[in-house]
Amino acid sequence: MTKSELIQRLADMYPDPRLYHRDFERVVNKIFDEIGDALSRGDRVELRGFGAFSVRARAARVGRNPRTGASVHVREKYLPFFKTGKELRERINQN
Amino acid sequence: MAGNTVTRADLAEAVFREVGLSRNESARLVESVLKLVMDGLAGGDSVKISSFGSFSVRMKGQRIGRNPKTGEEVPILPRKVLVFRASHVLKDRINRVLSPRAGATSTEAVPGGPPAT
Numbered sequence A: 001m002t003k004s005e006l007i008q009r010l011a012d013m014y015p016d017p018r019l020y021h022r023d024f025e026r027v028v029n030k031i032f033d034e035i036g037d038a039l040s041r042g043d044r045v046e047l048r049g050f051g052a053f054s055v056r057a058r059a060a061r062v063g064r065n066p067r068t069g070a071s072v073h074v075r076e077k078y079l080p081f082f083k084t085g086k087e088l089r090e091r092i093n094q095n
Numbered sequence B: 001m002a003g004n005t006v007t008r009a010d011l012a013e014a015v016f017r018e019v020g021l022s023r024n025e026s027a028r029l030v031e032s033v034l035k036l037v038m039d040g041l042a043g044g045d046s047v048k049i050s051s052f053g054s055f056s057v058r059m060k061g062q063r064i065g066r067n068p069k070t071g072e073e074v075p076i077l078p079r080k081v082l083v084f085r086a087s088h089v090l091k092d093r094i095n096r097v098l099s100p101r102a103g104a105t106s107t108e109a110v111p112g113g114p115p116a117t
Helices: A003-013 A021-040 A086-092 B008-018 B023-042 B088-101
Strands: A044-047 A051-058 A061-064 A071-074 A077-084 B047-049 B053-060 B063-066 B073-076 B079-086
Touching (some): A021 A044, A021 A051, A077 A086, A086 B023, A086 B079, B008 B023, B023 B047, B023 B053, B079 B088
Antiparallel strands (some): A044 A051, A051 A077, A061 A071, B047 B053, B053 B079, B063 B073
8 A cells, every 4th residue: 555545545434525635645644744753853653553653773883885895984873663553463463 | 862752642633733624533534544554554465655664564484482581482473563664765854853963862871880889
């Protein structure tokens, strides 16, 4: 499922004449933008049943260019991380 | 990480401000989006959100685990796990904001801990 398919399915769920396709698009974009904003602030996003997004720090390290073998300094970086919620984990394993 | 926690209520509030719907309807829309993603994943589909990331279901084989308390060997049955891969857009966005502050956040523990009294 892509984002546009998700938007279409959402629109199909709400046959409301006040809402246009463009509104559903804004809703879906807003939700994921908001999660991204939170992570950029270093905040956690906890959605019970679905899962939790957080940011984990990776320390600076000396890495190597695998082609040349030259050592390069890799600076500290942050990675987004997702932990699946209990309900979603159980649903995935139900079949 | 100095962190607040963002919840469904915050997402609903953001949708409320974005689209001219009631708070109640905004909350329902957030719930529906999460449900649609969950339904897709539960049905074995992967979900790709451009400039955010992708969720996919991966099969894990059986392996032997151990009860960490008793040391007893227990089989871990084959199961499915959900994997989230963040898109480069999201990773870059996070690092653009957080990394310039890097270094000021490390509060490393003193090796050996506090002196015993």
